[in-house]
Amino acid sequence: MMVALRIIHIGGGVFWVGTILFLAFYLAPAIARAGPDGGRVMQELQKGRIMHVLPVVALLTIVSGLWLFWIMSAGLNPGYFRTGYGMSLTTGGVATIVAYVIGLMVMRPAQLRMGALAPRMADAPEEERARLGAELARLRARSGRASKVIAWLLILAVVTMAVARYV
Numbered sequence: 001m002m003v004a005l006r007i008i009h010i011g012g013g014v015f016w017v018g019t020i021l022f023l024a025f026y027l028a029p030a031i032a033r034a035g036p037d038g039g040r041v042m043q044e045l046q047k048g049r050i051m052h053v054l055p056v057v058a059l060l061t062i063v064s065g066l067w068l069f070w071i072m073s074a075g076l077n078p079g080y081f082r083t084g085y086g087m088s089l090t091t092g093g094v095a096t097i098v099a100y101v102i103g104l105m106v107m108r109p110a111q112l113r114m115g116a117l118a119p120r121m122a123d124a125p126e127e128e129r130a131r132l133g134a135e136l137a138r139l140r141a142r143s144g145r146a147s148k149v150i151a152w153l154l155i156l157a158v159v160t161m162a163v164a165r166y167v
Helices: 002-034 036-047 050-072 078-082 084-123 126-166
Strands: none
Touching (some): 002 050, 036 050, 036 084, 050 084, 078 084, 084 126
């Protein structure tokens, strides 16, 4: 059971963290610089269902991590939380859960809304296009800020979990 949980937790974490880091620090800025063409890239990403796959992988990572935490802490034994190991894993776990909530409540809705608005730009009259462009810019900025916060929280989680046995 421990091996399976660790494979799910570490494998899912690698995918989740790697995807968010790439999106936040490379892809999103490139899409923003590309202007209207960037919207097409986002549409293609959404066709690949990235905004549906990523939350599922993240949730599996969190659930497997909580299960591992339950096992290693002997059912959340209070003494475990006083150890450096326990405190480090708790910090990483909390950062991960906060990152997930921000992703689910802020980043994902903004991305999905952008995906719904972008196709309307091409056929919209001039006045409507300007309004849609402003809305897309607002959503892009919101999603970009959220993705960077999520990325830094996940970096914190990775670091605290990687060094937990040494603190």
